[in-house]
Amino acid sequence: MLDIVLLSITLGVVLLAFVFDRLPIDVVALSSLALLLLFDLVTPEEAISGFSNPAVITVMMMFILSYALTHSGLLNKLGQRIAALSGKSHWLASATLLMVAGVLSAFINNTAALAIFLPVGIQLARHYSFSPSRLLLPLSYISIVGGTCTLIGTSTNLLISSLAEQHGQPPFGVFEFLPLGIILFLVGSVYCFAVMPHLPERVDSASLMGRYNLTSFLTEVRVPESGSRLVGRTVLEEGISERLQLNVLEILRGNRRIASDLRRTVIEPGDVMIVRGAMQHIVRFREQYGLLLLTDVKLEDSDLSDEENILAEIQLSPSSSMTGQTLKEIDFRRRHGCFVLALNRTGEMIRDKLAQIPLRQWDTLLVFGPRERVEALLSEDDFISLQELDIRLRMPGRWWVGVAIIPIVVLLAATGVMSILKASILGVAALVLLGGLTITKAYESINWTVIFLLAMILPLGIAMENTGLAAIIGEWIGDIGENASPFIALSVIYLATALLSEIVSNNSTAVLMAPIAITTATTLGLEPKAFLMAVAYAASASFLTPMGYQTNAMVYGPGGYRFLDYVVFGAPLKIVFWLLSVLLIPVFWPLQAG
Template sequence: MTHLIILVAIILAALVLFIGGWIAVDVTGLLVLSALALTGLVSSTEALAGFSSSAVITVMGMFILTAGLTRTGVAYRLGQPIQRLAQNSEVIIIVALMAAAAILSALINTTTVAAIMLPTTMELARRSGRSPSRLLLPMALGCLLGGPFTGISTPSNILATEALASAGFPPFKLLDFTPITAALVVSGILFVILIGRRILPGSSKKKDVAYQGPLESSYQLTTHLFTLRIRHGSKLAGRTLIESRLGSALFLTVLGLKRRGELILAPRPQEKLQEGDTIIVHGHPNHLQYFNGHQHLCVEANHEMNEQMLQGLTMAETVIVKDSPFIGTTVAESRLRQKYRVHVLSLHTAQGEAVQNVRRRPFALGDRLLLQGEQQALEKLVADGLVAPLCCTPVNSIDQLVTEQTSLLPMRVPDGSIMVGRNLVESRLGNAFGLTVIGIFREKALLFMPSSEEIIQKDDLLILQGTKYDLEALVGLQALLIERPSPGLVAELESQQVTVTEVLLSPRTTLAGQTLANLLFRDHYGLSVLAIWRKGQAHRLHLQDMPLQFGDALLVYGQRQSLEAVARDPNFLVLDKEATQVPLMNKAPYAIAIMIAVLLSAILGYVHISIAALTGAALMVLFGCLTIDEAYRAIEWKVIFLVATMLPLGVAVQNTGAAELVTSHLIPMVGGLGPRWVVAVLFLVTVIGTQVIPTAPLVVLMSPIALSTAASLNISPHLLMMTVAIAASSSYASPLSHPAHLLIMSPGGYRFIDYIKIGVPLTLVIMAVAIWLLPILWPA
């Protein structure tokens, strides 16, 4: 009796420490192990036996096998059918997860199913924008609920069948467990979606609140993500992303394309847009409105402008002369527009070759320019000795203004336009589209070749000149349909090949003071910079022209392979090393073969599941599915120590005879009340025992009690043995009760109390359904 009191005290103390959470669970486990050994409840051999138990080896092997499946991309592909549900409601996701886990557990070892489903569930949580704690526990519960589906799917079912046969009774058939298990699975799923979902960690009164990771909370990615839809007949259809001007005009970064239900992540700049495409972009919300619609710029017929434009403009050909200050300067640096109000229509070298990028190419001696402007302004260039004498051509026809290279487009600035109050440079019509405002109609007066500092006023009619292609790009941007993104879009933007992460400038960087434009960052590294974190603030505007500083963090998006190259560059530090890992797709066949071999060898009984898992883990490393260091990192050592240190508690319960003592006192008290009461007590004792005692020894312990009770009370032994088997599998209320719970404990960030909160009421529901249904299926 003294030993029994000490055992109860140790169990109560452990529960208090587990629930309170003041001490780490693995440390609590070590204290329990020490207390059991020091009080003599278990021998030293029994105390340390947990570290070599099959449960510990199985869990350890499963951690490595899961890591191998993840590293080779197999887990991602296995979960793709379920991941398609990412944008559905949380209820649908939980039902799909639990149902899939339950069905798989009928065919495969429950722990193995949990190991396979773990990375899939983590990916689903990320893609749906939810905390992993919202999905991992329902997944594990689905595994446990579906475990007893057949006579060979769990150790408890196998042992219960053997116990009946050893006692001389007809054993259970393979599918005898299916009706009751199916009812319990349905009941369990209904409980989780109706009640348990509100108990899960991270729950909120708001429905389906998206989970925000550290990058999301710092950079507020969701508030800067938008989608743009290409309408039917859009001028942007058929253009590449570069030609669309989304980046140069709107400062937007294209992160992905949705096309006919398929998501294309980190598309190439040369990707051509199609009608119906949805473009996922990152940028400032105000810039989306800049050229969109007609509330800021409205295309207008060219009515009265023709005559006045003809009277005021002249085109002239000239040559850059020796000693001209223009030599070595670009169009912008020469200030031809600002100082002389002259526009460069085209540029040819001295050899007669046409220059494509007129804005960036520096002038050279002998260059031939086609200029446009007022006659007086053009003559001033010659007077100042900047160019050779002009060969002027007065504009006699509007067709001369609309050359092969240029077209005209009049656009009205309506009242309330964000253009009002900005100068022509700030309008970005030139920098973004290569368009020139050659005139402004204002109050029936025409201002020729306005200065770039000219302030735009409401009701101004801007006469834009540029290539037809550039003008159509502006019209195409106006027709884009802006939509708000789905809550889980941030998570959707990552995949096996693409990621978003932070890159820091290293202390030894040589890039400080340089801009992203100078570095050609996108072209050189293949990554898009979404924001720069500097002095506690995220900057998103004019990133290309922002000089880099020590301590800057770049939020980058792109291929993991590109990020891997950045990680090797001494100028940068990539903090998240996992982000640089490209899946070893060429090793996927090996990982699949190893996992199938582990499953088949265990299912067919060739070797024990622990040996199969350990052998499979070794083969994963041997065949290069992951490195030995990655294998060690994959093991959750806190979980391993927790399992190993708590297993002796089950031995102590058996040594002290606690289970038999409780049963021997309770069953006689209810024996006269009918079979349902006997089933209830037997279920209660077994389900309490399964929280601390491994399933196999618990069934072995309870089988003789069930059979002797059936004989003494003249009750069907099949009814009571089925009760023991089902109750032994109902290990929902403790992380110690099943390896499936332990596998998800760290990834889900669960505490001991989290299992109790949802596990205890679920156990009561399952117990109520079993007590009601078992005597019907197996009459006494």
């Protein structure tokens, strides 16, 4: 009994940590593992068993294969063709984008798929003059549902298959999820098309300056022909950035626009400087150097973008090395040659004291700099571009290797020639040996946060079985099924999983609910596979919150959404999926053996 109390305390701490989101999720997982060991709820061998779990290794391999495909350049070119092929119909363009993203999500990591098509969606909104907020949330939902159609579409399905095998059940096939998955995909697509016109117009599709409310933080000042002690000096010599907390973004000198090596450019009479900073600092700058404040000038995006320089919106990638660091610690300006003008954090626009703010996952940054420096910044995989930057796409020399290997891996696993684990490992080996990806890039392509989360959260499920907590909960749900109907028990399992996945990661939810689902089925004398399928579909059906699924978090800032938007537009879809799943799971996976 004491073990159950200690495990309940551990689960409570973990759930609260996920809800309040004060610690990184991998730190929460590590802490839960430490508590399990401290309370002797798992053995040391059980504690580290997650690191050799087939699902964890397969997810790792799929990260690498997905990276090779998404960085081949082929999908980027496909995205660019959507608007061109759709003509004047924004409905056709939107439908094409959603379908392509959804189908692709069935075969690669859906976060990677969304990273490719998120800037395409924003560009389509700009091209057809409608708000991105009407497209991005449906794009997230479709990528989630697309991932549920196959074994490799989401790490949750791989995890459930591995847990089933550990409990004596046969592993799931690559396309075993497809019968119900395709129905949910079609229903979800119709729903998304229906609600798109009713989604709020939260974001202006045209102006980044307006979206980030930068008009009062950016202005132009002119150096007079005489009388200013700034003439003959440089920004670096005067310490303008450090002493006055201002950024000089660009110097306009006649027909020239100077943005490179600004700190060492000697100021001349008549120069016009584009300056970023709080108005009180700009006024102090003007007074100290006798400058002319051009208050009648209203800066637009085009004033900062030309052939050489660009204003761009970028987002921290899931595996960004910059998460948790400040711009000052990164030395962002000198390292990347770009200015960060503003930061969007889950709808909150931050424009002041940016250098001191630790970056978080999914933060969106508005940056300005030379075009080649922005291109170099995006090539480092720390950021995802949220707009098509008119940067020339380079197809790597052996781009075809990454494109060819994923279909081969899927074919080998789907036909039963070998397991998905073996096929994915062989696929990655072939990818590296054939020059489709360097081993360094292979390491960098793995989202280690997800891998460590999976490996360290799996012992929670073991502890639930060791202590008997899974049996107690499963038998209680089983009693409900005996007194009412097996469909009620299946419905309870699905609903509990679906609600838990809104506050805890979908993989963590699957780990916690899978042993309960198996115990429930055993208590009722039914087939565990149907109940495990309920857990798999429900864990991925996260539509009510931005934190429930990574793709929801990705569109939160760029779409300008509010928390309530997810509840209002996600709740009907969640209810429909609940009803359809409970009705159809027994059809495709009978509750009774034989």
